[in-house]
Amino acid sequence: MKILLTGAAGYIGSHVLKQLLETGAHEICVVDNLYSGKLEALQCLEKIAKFDFIKLDIANTAELEKLMVARRFDAVIHFAAFIEVAESVAKPLKYYLNNTANTANLVKIAIESGVKYFIFSSTAATYGEPESGVVSEESPQMPINPYGASKLMSERIIKDACAASKAKAGANGMKYGILRYFNVAGADGEIGQNYPNATHLIKVVCECICGARESVSVFGSDYESRDGTCERDYIHVCDLASAHLAVLEYLSSHESDVFNVGYGKDFSVREVIECAKKVSGVDFKVLDAPRRAGDPAVLISNASKIRKLTSWQPRYQSLELIISSALAWEKKCRNLS
Ligand code: UFG
DSSP states (O other), rough: OEEEESTTTTTHHHHHHHHHHHHOOOOEEOOOOOOSSHHHHHHHTTTTOOOEEEEEOTHHHHHHHHHHHHHOEEEEEEEOOOOHHHHHHHHHHEEEEIIOOOOOOOOHHHHHHHHHHEEEEEEEEGSSOOOEEEEESSOOOOOOOOOHHHHHHHHHHHOOOOOOHHHHHHGGGGGGEEEEEEEOOOOSSSOHHHHHHHHHHHHHHHHHHHTSSSEEEEEOSSSSSSSSSSSEOOEEEEHHHHHHHHHHHTTTTTTTTTEEEEOOOOOOHHHHHHHHHHHOOOOEEEEEEEEOTTTEEEEEEOOOOHHHOOOOOOOOOHHHHHHHHHHHHHHHTTTTO
């Protein structure tokens, strides 16, 4: 297949790129503006197989259209987006313009240039604060921040545009696979998460273990949960990456669909911290802090659909593995052994 990946110099995109390259079965082109993605990640992956990289902002619709009309891709996997919840509250238009408006343009060009499959990175943040804590693909989507809203609007745009494309072109219309990611962490060894000012729990904990932070703050200990701290469904980035390949394969013989991608198992903030101490053998300082705005108490996937319908087989389903791989990557970035 000829596949276009947007934003594949970033954390999740680079792991999907790696697995696609390892199949040896595809002709791949990456576009990334390197806003948060790293050229080093792409350079590292060039060792596996050749692919094209074009430094391009997807807001540049003229260039994007030129590329997509000339290359006639079979599939687009769209990662390029801003992902910081707090920033999205302060700068909502930044999120709506890049995550939503640019996605709409990309979808338009994809349909017009004959793309058959469109895989989209969505998020559990589209569910907002679900009452029961466990969400299936059919659960109400009521995002509580502009980041989640920007992704939910994109989902709607993709669904409507694909329905119209199918109505017009029948079997030649574009199909979508929407993946709603839960809490992604870990690394595959050679590539990983490498943003400054990290806010994600496992990244923060690893920085603390490496001595780059003095302590880890627990944001809220009075939630309605097992131990009073928030519970999340942590998934290893390599398993999240393989879900993209499974959904792409699924679409070749099935209709468009939406999939939660998590393990359906939850860990509290305190459980993550305890596990990190055990895995690393380092006892770091933990402080109680007030709740962080916008955090739901519990967010767990009902992820039975992707397991039932696709060939996806998670291989790294262990919090120890997720944390130890994230820590190994953190040490590598800091030249620690
Ligand atoms: N937390 C702390 N201390 C920290 C960092 C985080 O206690 O220093 C807590 C948070 O309050 C939360 C939990 O750890 O309860 C997980 O927080 P993260 O920041 O790691 O992740 P989030 O659950 O906030 O959000 C992530 C992604 C979203 C996605 C969501 C889906 O950033 O895009 O997972 O579950 F939607």
